[in-house]
Amino acid sequence: MLNIPSYIEDPSYRYQMPALQITGESRGNGVKTKLINLSDVSRALNVPVEYPLRFFAAELGASSEYKQSENKAILKGTFRREDLQKLLDQFIEKFILCFKCHLPEISYRFKRNILIADCKACGNVRPMDMSHKISNFILKHHPRTEEKPPSTADKKTSGKKKSSKKKKDIESDEKITLEHPDVLEALERISHHLEESPEKICEHINNICIANSFEPDFRVYITLKSIFGQNLVRLLQDPAKIFILKTQAESYPEELIMSLSVIYIPDESFHSRISRIMMSLYENDVLNEEFLTSWSDDQAVFNESSIIYNQNFLDTMKNCAKEFLAWLESAESEEEDEEEEVENNKEETKENNKLLAQKQIIQQQLEKQAEASKPIAEKTNEIAKENEIKPTVDLISRMQIHEEFSIDDI
Numbered sequence: 001m002l003n004i005p006s007y008i009e010d011p012s013y014r015y016q017m018p019a020l021q022i023t024g025e026s027r028g029n030g031v032k033t034k035l036i037n038l039s040d041v042s043r044a045l046n047v048p049v050e051y052p053l054r055f056f057a058a059e060l061g062a063s064s065e066y067k068q069s070e071n072k073a074i075l076k077g078t079f080r081r082e083d084l085q086k087l088l089d090q091f092i093e094k095f096i097l098c099f100k101c102h103l104p105e106i107s108y109r110f111k112r113n114i115l116i117a118d119c120k121a122c123g124n125v126r127p128m129d130m131s132h133k134i135s136n137f138i139l140k141h142h143p144r145t146e147e148k149p150p151s152t153a154d155k156k157t158s159g160k161k162k163s164s165k166k167k168k169d170i171e172s173d174e175k176i177t178l179e180h181p182d183v184l185e186a187l188e189r190i191s192h193h194l195e196e197s198p199e200k201i202c203e204h205i206n207n208i209c210i211a212n213s214f215e216p217d218f219r220v221y222i223t224l225k226s227i228f229g230q231n232l233v234r235l236l237q238d239p240a241k242i243f244i245l246k247t248q249a250e251s252y253p254e255e256l257i258m259s260l261s262v263i264y265i266p267d268e269s270f271h272s273r274i275s276r277i278m279m280s281l282y283e284n285d286v287l288n289e290e291f292l293t294s295w296s297d298d299q300a301v302f303n304e305s306s307i308i309y310n311q312n313f314l315d316t317m318k319n320c321a322k323e324f325l326a327w328l329e330s331a332e333s334e335e336e337d338e339e340e341e342v343e344n345n346k347e348e349t350k351e352n353n354k355l356l357a358q359k360q361i362i363q364q365q366l367e368k369q370a371e372a373s374k375p376i377a378e379k380t381n382e383i384a385k386e387n388e389i390k391p392t393v394d395l396i397s398r399m400q401i402h403e404e405f406s407i408d409d410i
């Protein structure tokens with residue numbers, strides 16, 4: 001017996017498989033290599049014989065043949081046993097071992113057209129590399145249950161299989177909600193990576209979204225909720241957080257507006273800050289002028305079938321952003337005037353000064369607005385000051401602790 005994979009040297013390793021046995025066959029139309037015990041090896045790996053067989057064929061550029069009735073696995077051509085055993089280890093690395101803990105404990109699952117590996121040992125979830133030829137074969141032929149294909153070890157549970165398959169089918173038709181366990185789990189998973197680099201965090205978000213087949217609406221919602229949470233205003237000052245939001249939401253302005261509205265509008269304490277938030281998003285190029293103008297003019301189209309779509313929240317949100325939108329409009333018309341007078345330098349400078357003045361006025365207005373809710377504003381300032389001298393790690397831990405929005409934390 002060999003370990004899975006064969007290069008692991010531990011003699012008492014838990015996961016073992018028989019060594020590959022082959023024999024050469026030469027008949028009328030060319031030479032063949034018969035893989036005598038590939039079915040035993042496959043059973044040890046808990047996959048159908050055709051997976052490793054097709055993997056060999058793809059890697060060797062050979063054609064393969066499998067006769068289930070005779071349990072006969074054949075590769076056309078002559079191959080050395082050692083080479084095939086090495087290839088088998090490559091197959092194991094790619095399709096049998098968990099990416100994280102490297103134990104052969106993954107089971108395949110499907111989300112639309114993506115193959116997902118769930119590790120029973122460490123809980124890691126990752127989309128499989130779909131670039132290999134056999135990934136598509138597995139996608140087409142793998143039994144559509146969360147369990148591994150039948151093997152001797154699974155026999156006793158085969159009675160339960162039917163019901164679990166049925167359940168899975170219902171699940172895939174079911175409309176996912178914001179309280180769905182997959183969504184909550186995604187938020188929870190991202191929260192474990194908040195101390196990593198923004199690039200790494202984006203990678204985790206991508207993996208989680210692919211693994212769950214989350215559409216852009218959920219991608220943006222999850223990013224906003226897990227990365228910014230109740231500390232949105234403060235964290236919009238953080239270039240690393242802005243980078244993450246920009247990466248995930250830049251191409252999805254409608255989804256960003258819907259996510260903002262569904263997360264922050266139910267909390268009235270956010271209403272007075274919406275204009276400021278929009279200004280930050282605009283200044284950091286997360287939302288561009290073209291989109292904002294179309295939203296302002298009621299030309300933006302929101303996907304009404306999205307679970308994060310709520311017309312009431314969107315209306316309230318726009319109302320809360322009206323000061324910002326008015327500023328944007330006036331800045332825009334100033335710009336147009338400016339273009340017309342492009343030859344007159346003096347005028348141009350004047351216009352620029354006007355623009356700056358306008359911006360200052362708006363900022364003052366926003367500050368005034370914040371003053372209006374003084375107890376909140378006071379607390380906000382205190383905490384903001386307090387946080388300025390604290391390391392980021394502390395901010396992150398604060399974010400993780402508070403699940404509910406709390407005024408005290410902004």
Ligand SMILES: [Zn+2]
Binds near residue numbers: 101119120121122123
């Ligand atoms: Zn694992």
